[in-house]
Amino acid sequence: MILLELFDQLEQTFLGTVIRDSAWLFPVIESIHLLGLAILGGSILILDLRLLNILLTSIPINSINQNCRLWFRIGISVMIFTGIPLFISESIKCYYNPFFWIKMITLTTALIFTFTVRAKVIKNSDTYKNPIKVRATGVFSMLCWFTVAASGRWIGFY
């Protein structure tokens, strides 16, 4: 219940109140959230499809990673900086929304996976003799981020 109290206080903050009381702030932030989705999703897909060995196969995985990294960082930053205000404006609603929690759990999983297992697999990809491991990493990464995005959309449907 301490979490519910925290969420309640977040909703009462200046930021939460301003967004809730405005007719257009939520839609505008939401639109930027979607543009962030395009950049984030694009950067993840390009690298994961490369891990699956079906895209840009002639280019080393590490090279693709170096090029996607900036866009991943820009994308995830846009998502977090727009996602937090959206959440703060309706945190109590989110508290009782199962899709919000699914999104938070899969997001945490996806982030940890990206910065640990996936990063390590990418780093050692040139020396790997077992492509199954590399491909499985790509599949798991896509599944994780897919669930994050899909459950994010369903917060609004619930």
Added chain:
Amino acid sequence: MNEWLLLICLRIEKSSGSIALHESLYLYSLIETAHVLAICLFVGTLFMVDFRLLGWSFTTIPPQEICKKVLPFSIIGFVIMLVTGALLFYAIPVRTYQSIFFRIKMALLIIAGINALIFHLNARKLSYNFDISRLTKVAAITSLLSWSGVIIAGRMIAYNWFDCDKPDLNKTFYWLAGCNDLT
């Protein structure tokens, strides 16, 4: 023209398929989810190509190579967008047709389409060397801006600020939305 299109939308709205989709418990939401997620595959990969053309990333890879390998995935994404988008329109035809944001989205879609067409007609000049003409860069910027606009306008269709049934709707908006006594 407006009246003719509106009559078509009214007829679609009365069809059993449209009603079924509109009133379905999950199907409409699932199609909308697919429509949103396909943004990653379509716009996401397309933006990466645009970033390459602008020299912002993948600079060690020839632009031709990126276009040839990545754009097929963008096209798959676009087909998903088109099919799911058509279904969403089919479920709510009249309100969507009379939505200012839908109209802005369609206008931007035409701009983005013409831009893509011009780019492809010039694409042969895009060689395996690393020179990118100013015209190509303009095409990439136009692509980034127009598709971003499509996403934003698309999201705004959900909001009813300028709907025809708003009693205090401004005359300009009434005209822009093609509001008509038929509805």
